[in-house]
Amino acid sequence: MKLTTILKTSTLALITTLALSSCGDDKKTTDTTTSSETTTDEKDEAQTISLDAFIMKDAPADTLDISAMRKTASPGDPVSFDGKIIGGKKVFVRNFAVMTVGDPKKLTSCDLKGGDCENCGTPWDVCCDDPDEIKANIVTVQIADDNGKPVKTGLKGFNGLKELSEVVISGTVAKGSNKDNMIINATGIYVKTP
Amino acid sequence: MLPFTYALRNLFRDPARLLQTVGGSAIVVLLLIAAVAMNQGMDSVLSASGSPNNVILLAKGSEESLERSEVSLDAESAAATSISDITTKLGVAAVSGEITYQAPIRTATGKEEQALLRGVLEKALLVHTSVRLLDGNFPSPGEVMVGNLTHRKLGVPEEELSVGKNIYFGDTAMRISGRFTAPGTVLESEIWFDRNDLAILTQRDSLSSIIVRMNGKSTDEADLFTFQRNDLELAAIREDKYYEKLSIFYQPIQIMTWVTAALVVAGAVFGGLNTLYAAFASRIKEMATLQSIGFSRKALFTSLIQESLLATLTGTLIAFILAYFLLDGRTVPFSIGTFTLTMTPSVILTGLFAGILLGTIGTLPPAIRCLLPSLPKALRSN
Numbered sequence: 001m002k003l004t005t006i007l008k009t010s011t012l013a014l015i016t017t018l019a020l021s022s023c024g025d026d027k028k029t030t031d032t033t034t035s036s037e038t039t040t041d042e043k044d045e046a047q048t049i050s051l052d053a054f055i056m057k058d059a060p061a062d063t064l065d066i067s068a069m070r071k072t073a074s075p076g077d078p079v080s081f082d083g084k085i086i087g088g089k090k091v092f093v094r095n096f097a098v099m100t101v102g103d104p105k106k107l108t109s110c111d112l113k114g115g116d117c118e119n120c121g122t123p124w125d126v127c128c129d130d131p132d133e134i135k136a137n138i139v140t141v142q143i144a145d146d147n148g149k150p151v152k153t154g155l156k157g158f159n160g161l162k163e164l165s166e167v168v169i170s171g172t173v174a175k176g177s178n179k180d181n182m183i184i185n186a187t188g189i190y191v192k193t194p
Numbered sequence: 195m196l197p198f199t200y201a202l203r204n205l206f207r208d209p210a211r212l213l214q215t216v217g218g219s220a221i222v223v224l225l226l227i228a229a230v231a232m233n234q235g236m237d238s239v240l241s242a243s244g245s246p247n248n249v250i251l252l253a254k255g256s257e258e259s260l261e262r263s264e265v266s267l268d269a270e271s272a273a274a275t276s277i278s279d280i281t282t283k284l285g286v287a288a289v290s291g292e293i294t295y296q297a298p299i300r301t302a303t304g305k306e307e308q309a310l311l312r313g314v315l316e317k318a319l320l321v322h323t324s325v326r327l328l329d330g331n332f333p334s335p336g337e338v339m340v341g342n343l344t345h346r347k348l349g350v351p352e353e354e355l356s357v358g359k360n361i362y363f364g365d366t367a368m369r370i371s372g373r374f375t376a377p378g379t380v381l382e383s384e385i386w387f388d389r390n391d392l393a394i395l396t397q398r399d400s401l402s403s404i405i406v407r408m409n410g411k412s413t414d415e416a417d418l419f420t421f422q423r424n425d426l427e428l429a430a431i432r433e434d435k436y437y438e439k440l441s442i443f444y445q446p447i448q449i450m451t452w453v454t455a456a457l458v459v460a461g462a463v464f465g466g467l468n469t470l471y472a473a474f475a476s477r478i479k480e481m482a483t484l485q486s487i488g489f490s491r492k493a494l495f496t497s498l499i500q501e502s503l504l505a506t507l508t509g510t511l512i513a514f515i516l517a518y519f520l521l522d523g524r525t526v527p528f529s530i531g532t533f534t535l536t537m538t539p540s541v542i543l544t545g546l547f548a549g550i551l552l553g554t555i556g557t558l559p560p561a562i563r564c565l566l567p568s569l570p571k572a573l574r575s576n
Contacts (some may be wrong), residue, residue, distance in 0.1 A: 088254065089429065093417045100421060119255065127255055131427065140421050150418065180425035 051097065051151075054143055055159050056190040059168045066103035067137050070182055073173045079184065080170045082192075084109070085163050087138040089121040090158040092163070097143035099155050101167060102126060106137040111164065124163040139182045141169050141189075148175065148185070160194035167191055196484070201500040211473055212505060219509030219552050220516070222462040227318045227517050227537070227545040229455035233448045234541065235526065235533035240441040243379040243531070244434035247281070248321055249416040250402040254427045256374045256441060259382030260294040264400040267291065269426045273404050277419045281320070281407040288320035288407035293392045295402070299348065299385065300362040301355070307348045310530060311363075312394030321405040324379055330357040333388050337371035346525045361385070363395050378489065380437075380531030381511040395548040404432065442529070447528075459548065466556035471504065474564040481564055482572030491565050498561040503553035510549030514542065 060080045069081045085091050085110040091100045102109075107129050110120035113136035117128035126134055142150040154159055168190040174183035205212050251273060256263035270291035274280070281288040293313035300306040312318075316332055316367045319325055333339045338361065360367045368387070376382045393399065406416060416430035481494050514537075522537045567575065 089257075090417065093414060093421055095412070095414045096418050097420050098418060100361070135425060135427070138424060140424055142422075178425075181423060183422055 002044050009137065043120070051143060051153060051155070054186060054189050056168070056170065056188040059190045059192065060170050060188070063168055065105055066139055067106050070136060070139070070179075073177075073182070075173050075175050075177050077173045078171070079173060080168065080169050081139075082166070083139070085161065085165045085167065086124045086126055087134065089125050089127075091124050092154060093150075094154050094156075095152055096150045097153050097158075098150045099141050099157050099161070101139055101141050101169060102134075103137040104166070106133060109164065122163070135180060139184050141184045141186050144172070144174070144185045159189070160191050161189070162194065165191055166193040196489055196497040198500065201497045201504060205499050205504055208473065210467060214469060215502075215505040215507040218462055218465060219506040219549060221509075222459055223510045223513035223545045223548050224568060225458050225515055226455050226533070226548045227541050228512065229451045229458065229523055230541045230544045231517075231521060231535040231537065232451055232526065232533075235535050236444055236448065236528065237441060238536075239378060239380055239531055239533040240437045240444070241434070244432070244437035245314065245323070245407075246411045246432060246434045247408050248433035248435050249406045249408055249413050249430050250436055251406060251416060251420065251428045251430055252402070254429045257429050257436075260402050260436075261296060263402050264398075265291070265402065265404060265428065266400060266426055269423075269428060270401065270404050272423060272426065273406055273416075273419060276423070277406060277408075277415050279409050279415050283320050286317065286320065288317070289402075290314060290318040290321045290405045291389070291401040292318060292405060293387075293389060293396065293398065293402050295392060295396050296394070297363065301348060301350050302360055303350070303354060305348065305350050305354075307350075309344070309348060310380070311387055311392060312381075312384050312459065313387045313389035313390050313396075318386070321407045322376065322381060323407075324376040325381060326375050328373045328375050330370070333371045333391075335388050335391055336369060337388065338368045339372040339374055339386040340370055341384050341386075342373060342375040343525055344385055344528075345380045345381040346532045347527045349527070353413055366395060368468075378534070383527065383531040384393075393511055401576040404428075406421060409550070422493060444528070459552075462552065463556050466552060467559060470557060470560040474498070474560040478564055478567065478572050478575045482567075482569055482575075485569055486573065495561055495565055499557055500556060501558035503550065506549050506553035509552075510545060513545060513549075517545070 012133050063080045066081055066083050074081050084104040085099055085101055086104065086107060087100035087102040092098070107126045109123060110117055110125045110127070110187035113120060113128060119125075119127045119162055121127070126138075143155070145151050156163075161167070169184060169186050170188040170190075171184045171186040174185045177183050250260070251265065251269065252260060252263040253265055270289060274287040274289040277289075293311075293314070295311045295312060296308055298306045299309040299311070319332075328342065330339070340355045340361075345355045348355070355361070355370060355373070357370050357373060358371050361370065362368070368391070372383075374386070385393075408415065412433070413430050413432050420426070420428040420430050433461075484494055485491065517537055521535045524535045525532045526535060
């Protein structure tokens with residue numbers, strides 16, 4: 001009889017402790033979601049648009065370096081220039097036809113630094129160059145729709161384009177570009193070295 | 195099988211040993227659940243602090259520290275007008291340029307402690323949607339609003355930070371205009387200043403970051419903005435990912451907690467083994483006698499395990515009760531906020547599992563040693 005009482009009391013106390021403790025488990029905000037939800041949402045936003053019309057079979061003649069082009073070109077000017085897909089930790093926007101192209105003669109990407117740069121996040125980052133040099137020697141290249149907005153298709157993987165690819169771009173300088181910031185609406189992309 | 199009462203009565207044959215086993219297992223389980231609750235609390239506050247709908251725009255190269263980041267003031271309006279898919283409330287875009295700063299803050303009683311300061315305008319409430327004003331009002335110039343757990347971060351009584359009192363940034367007195375809550379987030383340990391006040395006090399003409407609340411959970415639109423405005427030198431990171439990265443910074447502390455808990459458990463197991471070896475060694479003849487009257491070795495072994503489990507689980511129960519009264523709901527300050535220790539089901543299960551392990555693994559070697567000798571040899575033993 002005594003044993004039964006002891007067992008019952010112990011079990012009751014253990015259950016009570018468990019029940020009381022579990023009451024405090026709802027203290028997170030409702031703002032967090034699982035990564036699976038995120039992936040689904042992000043996929044929903046992507047649209048597929050064919051970019052084949054923007055592939056150039058041959059590299060255009062008389063191309064400029066980015067550094068030279070940045071000094072002379074103004075909004076609306078047609079331009080053709082050489083460059084490399086470098087310029088930051090991220091050089092492509094995932095679901096937009098936008099990328100950063102840098103002047104490899106002026107900027108040194110992390111893959112060429114050989115461990116000299118501690119801050120390198122990615123091989124195509126140029127974080128160890130002077131920020132003013134970076135600003136003056138990169139351009140944003142986008143494939144825009146009729147309204148001048150970038151089309152909602154990522155450029156990465158298109159015709160072999162990837163980080164560190166060497167490219168030749170033909171296009172026009174977008175409206176709103178200035179000496180500190182230049183955006184190119186590409187009409188043709190030639191991939192020299194994928 | 196031996197009756198359960200045999201195991202129960204045996205427990206009380208040596209009250210000192212019983213006390214030692216129960217007390218030891220209670221301490222071990224208590225320390226273990228404290229370690230688990232601490233790690234879970236820290237993870238929980240960091241994961242709840244960031245919203246997947248918020249994107250932080252901060253300076254390139256300072257993606258790992260808001261405090262190091264410097265963002266041009268112009269970037270706030272540029273972001274509000276250029277990024278599509280931003281949440282709007284009553285026609286106002288949910289974009290908040292903020293200054294984040296750590297500095298010592300002195301209370302009226304002279305206690306000075308490092309605090310997390312955030313310079314904001316009213317728009318901050320559009321992006322930090324978990325913030326609720328509990329008392330008073332949003333800070334105007336010369337005023338601050340304190341979080342519900344700021345007093346824990348500063349190590350002062352709650353009354354010292356009540357509305358109407360002053361706190362000091364250097365020699366500048368700031369009146370507390372309000373008190374807010376943001377449950378389970380690091381915001382709750384912060385002090386919110388009027389943004390212009392904090393800019394003047396910290397002598398800066400730039401923001402630390404711009405927080406943008408999006409309708410969806412994608413950073414693509416914000417990324418697009420940072421690419422199209424290379425001149426602003428911005429990087430975009432989702433707020434929850436930012437805090438996820440921060441939690442990596444705290445991993446060494448969490449590992450240390452686990453190592454300490456593991457050492458305590460190992461010490462307890464070896465201590466327990468020692469005690470039980472001594473206790474069971476004196477019962478070899480008794481076990482042999484029971485075998486000779488017909489009880490199998492398996493039955494005796496089960497009885498020894500029962501006896502040990504009864505002691506360690508009693509200790510576990512005591513640990514749970516102590517944890518409920520001493521740990522549950524306690525707030526612990528750390529460098530970027532305050533987290534709460536909570537006895538979640540997983541914490542309780544870990545404690546229970548540890549109690550069972552202590553009672554079984556610790557008993558196995560002494561029990562085997564006690565039952566292994568042959569019956570004639572065991573009967574002749576002293």
